[in-house]
Amino acid sequence: xxxxxxxxxxxxxxxxxxxxxxxxxxxxxxxxxxxxAAGADIxxxxxVRVPAGLAAQIIKRSAPAxxxxxxxxxxxxVTIGGRATVFAPAYGPPFVSDLERGRRYGxxxxxxxxxxxxYLTPWLHHSGGTVCxxxxxxxxxxxLDMVYAHMSLSDKPFMGSVTxxxxxxxxxxxxxxxxxxxxxxxxxxxxGNVNVNSPLVxxxxxxxxxxxxxxxxxxxxxxxxxxxxxxxxxxxxGGLAQCFAEAMFCVALAQLERPGCPVILGNFLSSISLKSGxxxxxxxxxxxxxxxxxxxxxxxxxxxRCGGNLCASKVPDAQAAYESANSLWxxxxxxxxxxxxxxxWLEAGLVMSxxxxxxxxxxxxxxxxxxxxxxxxxxxxxxxxFREVGPGSHFLGCAHTLRNxxxxxxxxxxSDNNSFEQWSQExxxxxxxxxxxxxxxxxxxxxxxxxxxxxxxxLEAFIVERKATMPDMNH
Amino acid sequence: xxxxxxxxxxxxxxxxxxxxxxxxxxxxxxxxxxxxAAGADIxxxxxVRVPAGLAAQIIKRSAPAxxxxxxxxxxxxVTIGGRATVFAPAYGPPFVSDLERGRRYGxxxxxxxxxxxxYLTPWLHHSGGTVCxxxxxxxxxxxLDMVYAHMSLSDKPFMGSVTxxxxxxxxxxxxxxxxxxxxxxxxxxxxGNVNVNSPLVxxxxxxxxxxxxxxxxxxxxxxxxxxxxxxxxxxxxGGLAQCFAEAMFCVALAQLERPGCPVILGNFLSSISLKSGxxxxxxxxxxxxxxxxxxxxxxxxxxxRCGGNLCASKVPDAQAAYESANSLWxxxxxxxxxxxxxxxWLEAGLVMSxxxxxxxxxxxxxxxxxxxxxxxxxxxxxxxxFREVGPGSHFLGCAHTLRNxxxxxxxxxxSDNNSFEQWSQExxxxxxxxxxxxxxxxxxxxxxxxxxxxxxxxLEAFIVERKATMPDMNH
Numbered sequence: 036x037x038x039x040x041x042x043x044x045x046x047x048x049x050x051x052x053x054x055x056x057x058x059x060x061x062x063x064x065x066x067x068x069x070x071x072a073a074g075a076d077i078x079x080x081x082x083v084r085v086p087a088g089l090a091a092q093i094i095k096r097s098a099p100a101x102x103x104x105x106x107x108x109x110x111x112x113v114t115i116g117g118r119a120t121v122f123a124p125a126y127g128p129p130f131v132s133d134l135e136r137g138r139r140y141g142x143x144x145x146x147x148x149x150x151x152x153x154y155l156t157p158w159l160h161h162s163g164g165t166v167c168x169x170x171x172x173x174x175x176x177x178x179l180d181m182v183y184a185h186m187s188l189s190d191k192p193f194m195g196s197v198t199x200x201x202x203x204x205x206x207x208x209x210x211x212x213x214x215x216x217x218x219x220x221x222x223x224x225x226x227g228n229v230n231v232n233s234p235l236v237x238x239x240x241x242x243x244x245x246x247x248x249x250x251x252x253x254x255x256x257x258x259x260x261x262x263x264x265x266x267x268x269x270x271x272x273g274g275l276a277q278c279f280a281e282a283m284f285c286v287a288l289a290q291l292e293r294p295g296c297p298v299i300l301g302n303f304l305s306s307i308s309l310k311s312g313x314x315x316x317x318x319x320x321x322x323x324x325x326x327x328x329x330x331x332x333x334x335x336x337x338x339x340r341c342g343g344n345l346c347a348s349k350v351p352d353a354q355a356a357y358e359s360a361n362s363l364w365x366x367x368x369x370x371x372x373x374x375x376x377x378x379x380w381l382e383a384g385l386v387m388s389x390x391x392x393x394x395x396x397x398x399x400x401x402x403x404x405x406x407x408x409x410x411x412x413x414x415x416x417x418x419x420x421f422r423e424v425g426p427g428s429h430f431l432g433c434a435h436t437l438r439n440x441x442x443x444x445x446x447x448x449x450s451d452n453n454s455f456e457q458w459s460q461e462x463x464x465x466x467x468x469x470x471x472x473x474x475x476x477x478x479x480x481x482x483x484x485x486x487x488x489x490x491x492x493x494l495e496a497f498i499v500e501r502k503a504t505m506p507d508m509n510h
Numbered sequence: 511x512x513x514x515x516x517x518x519x520x521x522x523x524x525x526x527x528x529x530x531x532x533x534x535x536x537x538x539x540x541x542x543x544x545x546x547a548a549g550a551d552i553x554x555x556x557x558v559r560v561p562a563g564l565a566a567q568i569i570k571r572s573a574p575a576x577x578x579x580x581x582x583x584x585x586x587x588v589t590i591g592g593r594a595t596v597f598a599p600a601y602g603p604p605f606v607s608d609l610e611r612g613r614r615y616g617x618x619x620x621x622x623x624x625x626x627x628x629y630l631t632p633w634l635h636h637s638g639g640t641v642c643x644x645x646x647x648x649x650x651x652x653x654l655d656m657v658y659a660h661m662s663l664s665d666k667p668f669m670g671s672v673t674x675x676x677x678x679x680x681x682x683x684x685x686x687x688x689x690x691x692x693x694x695x696x697x698x699x700x701x702g703n704v705n706v707n708s709p710l711v712x713x714x715x716x717x718x719x720x721x722x723x724x725x726x727x728x729x730x731x732x733x734x735x736x737x738x739x740x741x742x743x744x745x746x747x748g749g750l751a752q753c754f755a756e757a758m759f760c761v762a763l764a765q766l767e768r769p770g771c772p773v774i775l776g777n778f779l780s781s782i783s784l785k786s787g788x789x790x791x792x793x794x795x796x797x798x799x800x801x802x803x804x805x806x807x808x809x810x811x812x813x814x815r816c817g818g819n820l821c822a823s824k825v826p827d828a829q830a831a832y833e834s835a836n837s838l839w840x841x842x843x844x845x846x847x848x849x850x851x852x853x854x855w856l857e858a859g860l861v862m863s864x865x866x867x868x869x870x871x872x873x874x875x876x877x878x879x880x881x882x883x884x885x886x887x888x889x890x891x892x893x894x895x896f897r898e899v900g901p902g903s904h905f906l907g908c909a910h911t912l913r914n915x916x917x918x919x920x921x922x923x924x925s926d927n928n929s930f931e932q933w934s935q936e937x938x939x940x941x942x943x944x945x946x947x948x949x950x951x952x953x954x955x956x957x958x959x960x961x962x963x964x965x966x967x968x969l970e971a972f973i974v975e976r977k978a979t980m981p982d983m984n985h
Contacts, residue, residue, distance in 0.1 A: 041886055043745055050983030057903040082901070111729045138930065210600035235901035265523035269911045269918040271884050274894030312906070313927040319879035319920050347927045353869055354925050360835030361876065368843065372895040382930060394828055401836065404794035409746050409802065411516055416523045426534040426710035428558070429740055433789070436744045443744040444781040445794050450829050452788040452822040455613065455857060455967065466829035 037327055043335060046477060047275035049283065050087035052235070057084035058284045062239025069291040079378045091335060093287040097294035099374075104161075104223045104254065104297075107213060108190035108484065113160050115254070115299065116338035120401045120406060121163035121373050124153050125343070125380035125387055126194070127229060127499040129168045132381065133389040134471040141387060143177075145394045147184050149379065150391060151481045152474060154189035158400035159378060164194030164228060166379070167387040177369035178202045182209050186494060192485040194226045195253075200243035203227055205501060212493045219347040223297040224255050228340075228375065230303075231259040231281045233266035242288060249289040256303030256373065257285030258339050259328055262314050265307055275324045278302050278324050286337060295402030299373055301340040302328045314383045316345040322365035328367030331451065334343025342366020343376025344395040346494060351467050356383060357396060365454045367402050392472035392479075399448055400484065404445045414439070515634060517809065520802060523751035524758065525562035527710070532559035537714025541721065544766040547889075549887055560759065565621075566810060568762040572769035574872040575811045576847075579636075579698045579729065580592040580770075583665035583959065588635050590729070591775065591813035595881060596848050597874045597926040598636035599628050600862055601669070601703060601819070602854035604643045604901045607856065608864040615643030616862060622659050624854065626956045627867060627949060629664035632873035634853060639669030639703060640855070640860040648982035652972045657684050661969060668718030669701045673719055675718035678702055682726045686970045698729050698772040703815075703850065705778075706756045708741035717763060724764040724771040729847065732760030733816050737789050740782055750799045753777050754806055756944060761812060774848055776815040777803045789858045790835025791820040797840035804844030817841020818851025819870040822858050826854050826942050828865040830856060834870060842877050865945035868952075879920045889914070926949060 037045075059081045060066045071077050073093060076084040084365075101116025109420035113121045131145045132138040135478040140363045149166040153159050162185045169177050176197035186209065210224050212486025218224070232238050248255040259281035261267035263341045267274040277416070302325070306318045325341050332339035342365065346358035359380070366374055377399050381390035409415070421434035430436050449469050451458055511521075513775045534556045544553050548568060550896040551559040552693070576591025586597045593757050606615040607619045624641040628634050637660045644652050653671035660668035661684065672679025686698045693699070702723040707713050723730040734756035736742035757775045764773045777800070782794045800816055807814035817840065821833035834855075841849055851859070852874050854867035895910035905911050928931055937943075 036885075037708055043884050044891075048893070049774055051893065053895055054972060056896050056900060061902075068627070098775055118526035153743070155805040182866050210629055229686075232902065234896070234899060234903065234905070264911055264918065265906055268892035268895040268908075269914045270890040270892050272886050273895065276891055277896070308927045309915055309919060310920065311928060313548035313929070315922070315925070317876075317925075317926050318922065319876045320884075320918070322880055323922075332555050347925060348941070349926065349930055350940055352942065353826050353828055353831035353866075356831035357869065357873055360832055361873075362841065364835065364839040383927075385930070387823065394832065398832055398836075401792075401794045409512075409750075409795075409798040411519050411747050415745040415747035416519075416751055417522070417743035417745050420743040421527055421531050421709070421752070424709060427536075428708065428709070430709070431740055432624065433835060435748075436739055439744045440739060440784055443795075444784060444790070446784065447790070450790070450792075450822060450833070451824065452783045452790050452858075454788070455824055455860070457604060458824050463824070464895070465827035466823070475873070496694060497838065509780055 036328055040356050042330055043214070045272065045276055045279065046344070049280035050278060052280040053090055053284060054087045056280065057082045057142055057233060059083070059236045060239060060242050061236060064244040066242040066288060069288065072292055074372070090283040090287040092245070093290050094283060094335055094337060097270055097290045098286060098337050099295065101338060102223050102254065102297040104192045104226065106190055106192040107186070113192055114433040119372055120257050121160045122377035122470045123373065124149060124156065124159055124166050124378045125376045125384065126163055126165040127165050128387040129170060131167050131385050131388040131389070133454060134467060138386060141169040141273050142171045143169035143180055145169070145387070146181060146477060147222045147388060149392065150188045152477055154484070155477050155481060156396045157402060158396045159192065160189040162189045162193040163375065175505055176509055178501050179501055180206060182206050183494055183498060186213050187486055187491065188483055190345040193339055194228055197244045198225045199240055200247045203244045203247040204247055207247070207253060209373065209494060209497060211431040212497060213490060220252055223252065226254045226256055226299070228256040228258060229248060229285065232256070232287060233259045233261045233281060235281065236276060237285060245285055245289050246292040249292040249298070252296050253294060254297035255285070255289050256299040256301050257282050257289070258303050258340065260303045262305050262307050263320065265312070268293050271324055272319045274304050275327055279306050279328065298337060299340045300332050300337045305345070314347060315362035316347050316383065322361065325365040329371065333370065339370065340373040340375060341369060341371035342374050344378060344380055344398065345376055346381060350390055351381065351394060355391060360398070361397065363402070366407070389404050389474045392468060393470040393474050394449060397447055401445055401447065420428070421502040463488060514806055520747065520754065520806060524755035526753040527752060528560040528565055529562045531710060532557045534558070534711045535714060535717050536711060538717040539761055541717040545765065565758040565762040568765050569758060569810055569812060572765045573761060573773055574770065574813050576813060577698050577729065577772040580689070581665055581667040581914065582661070586666045588667055588724045592849050594847055595750070595842060596635045597633065597852035597880065598848065598850050599624060599634055599638040599641050599853045599867065600851045600859065601638055602640050602643070602727065603855070603860055603862040605643050605861040606864070607861050609942060610867060613861060615645040616634060617646045618644035618655055620644070620862070621656060622663055623953060624862060624867065625659045625663045625974050627952055628960070629666060630956060631871045632953050633871045633878060635666065637664045637666040637668040638850065650980055650983040651926050651977050651983055654678060654976055658969055658973060659680050660964065661688050663958055669703055672719045674715055675722045678719045678722040679923060681823055682728060684969060684972060686967060695727055698727065701729045701731055701774070701913055703731040704760065706732070706760060708734045708736045708756060708802055709752060710756065712760060720760055720764050721767040722765040724773070727768060729770050729772035729774055731763050731774040731776050732764070733778050735778045735814065737780050737782050740787070740794065746799050748796045749779050750802055753779050762838050767774055767825065774813045775807050775816045778821070789822065790824050790856065792836035800840040800844040806856060808845065811968065813847040814845065815848040816844060816846035819853060819855055819873065820851055820858060822985045824857050826863055826869060827854065830866060831869070835873070837855060838873065838877070842880070864949045867943060868945040868949050869924060871924070872922055876920055876922065939954070939969045
């Protein structure tokens with residue numbers, strides 16, 4: 036953990052980047068105008084130089100430290116910010132894979148399957164967004180099917196489209212149908228995950244998407260995507276300062292558009308292979324940055340997105356698991372409030388794996404227990420058990436054990452803890468084989484949560500209508 | 511992290527166990543006498559009830575907060591305690607396994623191979639002890655061959671025998687030959703890892719082994735071995751208090767035998783499967799206990815052994831990796847000073863795996879970087895790079911990148927970060943395959959560190975002489 040002086044040094048360097056180098060907003064005159072009005076210096080109509088301290092000041096003035104994202108099932112609404120952590124599945128993979136069928140392009144059927152599996156697992160709080168790309172639907176229409184799948188197949192909170200401002204608006208409009216227009220103007224019901232074009236560029240489409248969510252009082256997640264040595268410097272502190280600067284710039288823009296709107300400060304910082312330039316995950320340098328950004332976000336008073344079960348491995352092997360754990364542990368301990376990519380991510384995010392999804396989700400389950408902490412009441416200290424058992428005996432059948440064993444330990448259902456002999460007799464399978472059986476059994480057991488038929492019809496009518504207004508397009 | 515009141519509650523409950531229930535020492539009259547003289551109440555000649563606070567008082571009075579374990583190569587001497595962490599390989603497996611030959615009983619050849627691999631990896635500081643059981647040598651003689659392997663094939667620090675006090679004495683005697691009798695009386699050169707017979711029993715042989723190491727001014731590692739629900743209560747706080755009580759009892763005994771001797775407070779706390787009773791690893795409950803015992807050890811002012819790359823999986827798959835990371839992360843962050851079982855452990859410790867050893871060792875390498883923390887100097891903040899690159903470009907060839915890239919990121923050599931296409935062309939191998947090739951290449955490159963021929967001859971003569979004094983035995 037960094038001390039006051041070290042944190043101030045990072046903040047100072049982030050401010051210097053915003054003040055001296057500045058950010059470019061390419062093609063969004065209103066965003067430029069908002070920054071000019073707030074006191075930034077505008078150069079050439081695109082370069083926004085923000086006086087030191089101004090971005091933090093805008094954020095501290097109006098951004099909520101935590102907020103509730105409402106789900107259509109209130110039991111699944113989540114608090115984002117403060118001491119809470121929300122797990123959401125992987126986002127964006129064009130490919131999917133499973134043990135039998137291997138690696139292939141994702142389809143809307145795969146998309147629906149992952150929404151169903153996320154609905155069924157108790158360890159993911161959030162349905163996520165683009166759990167995989169449904170490549171069998173035209174790019175300009177698939178957001179409607181994706182949002183509808185989250186709304187109809189699950190009752191957990193979810194994310195909307197960010198590929199254009201118009202698609203973001205469609206996503207929000209569907210929320211008006213589902214939740215009511217009045218409700219969503221005063222309650223957060225959808226997130227939009229927006230990437231910065233690092234280094235130091237906010238694309239006009241991205242800034243419009245941020246403003247679209249913010250204007251509707253919904254939460255943009257503002258995420259610099261930095262591979263050290265490519266979109267940022269090769270040294271960790273530099274990438275961290277840049278990441279913090281870029282994220283503050285976007286979070287502040289959201290607050291300028293609609294003061295008080297919910298917002299999440301994001302961070303996606305990773306390293307690259309110095310042999311090939313390929314992105315690498317689970318390395319120690321981003322972990323160090325996670326701990327720092329956790330402290331910085333708390334000082335700023337905003338919710339933080341960071342980490343995930345990230346890996347570069349092509350298969351759900353030990354490499355995938357080590358790398359994933361090396362990303363999730365520091366994210367969780369850094370106090371990340373929203374952990375996207377918590378389940379399924381493989382191959383640097385190109386693949387959503389059914390088996391990895393199951394393994395990762397269960398890992399998130401372990402962190403639920405870790406987050407609750409240790410009970411220190413009289414029952415937990417078990418003095419009665421020691422009095423009953425005494426030295427040299429065992430606790431297997433004692434009263435305290437019988438009273439507590441059912442809730443004592445988190446059970447990793449996919450782990451095999453049997454003897455070598457029993458495991459061999461049962462076929463000597465690894466965890467991927469067990470995960471494969473488990474996801475198929477879960478999908479077979481799936482039952483959709485009830486959805487009011489009038490709402491369903493209105494959503495479907497909206498989708499038909501919107502699709503009719505445009506030809507199929509692949510961008 | 512626990513607060514003052516919570517830590518005091520654990521200390522109070524540990525003290526209550528020592529005072530009210532007491533520990534039994536079964537068959538070591540001198541250990542009983544040491545406790546009686548120190549103020550404990552002795553019941554029936556075996557039950558030692560220690561007044562609240564006495565164990566901690568004895569420890570605080572004379573135990574060192576940190577000490578140096580000297581290696582025959584001074585560059586490999588390690589500090590144990592304080593802010594340092596020392597990684598040592600797995601300890602005790604009767605079986606070994608590798609990708610081609612599968613699971614089989616360990617031999618002295620396997621033992622020597624793991625000593626060589628540990629010598630060669632830069633990520634393990636310590637040669638460990640019983641890296642696997644050399645089952646092709648009689649039980650009562652194998653300690654001589656094991657200690658000799660550590661002394662002759664490596665120049666890193668190591669551990670000695672603990673199965674009987676006589677074998678512990680042999681181990682120490684060999685250190686007198688290697689380091690000189692005078693040197694070792696004032697310098698720690700060997701550790702002995704001693705298990706408590708939890709709950710609350712210290713076997714007489716174990717207490718004599720503790721005293722043998724302590725009397726020679728060498729460091730006993732005092733380790734309660736508690737599977738919650740079996741050797742301890744099923745609730746975490748109870749197991750933690752017990753573990754702390756038992757470890758304090760042994761650490762204090764070492765200080766009573768020789769005040770000021772180096773010593774390590776150990777902790778091996780895990781959960782069991784509630785379906786089968788089998789031990790489980792990588793579960794969140796022991797992780798919570800690790801964080802607490804780290805704080806307790808620092809309050810007591812002694813070095814802590816805790817954690818490792820522990821797992822229950824039968825194969826080095828994703829289960830093994832997740833479980834291992836879930837053990838190593840909390841141990842490292844809890845501030846464990848000596849992490850035994852850092853590499854190779856498989857199948858609840860029954861198997862030493864060549865491939866898992868390679869993967870784990872590299873994971874330890876990542877923690878070296880994490881432990882060093884993040885540089886926050888001007889070069890790290892890279893303002894010159896931002897000035898050169900500006901918004902919307904990339905850092906791949908900029909001067910700052912060229913100046914820093916070689917040392918920028920920790921390189922996980924066993925990870926494949928290539929594209930799916932390249933990886934497929936190269937055979938679509940998983941990490942276990944790559945680990946298999948790597949350990950064979952490392953063994954092929956091994957060259958023994960030089961050892962003075964007179965010392966070598968004296969060690970060999972000692973072994974021949976000791977072996978001649980006893981018949982082969984299997985216990």
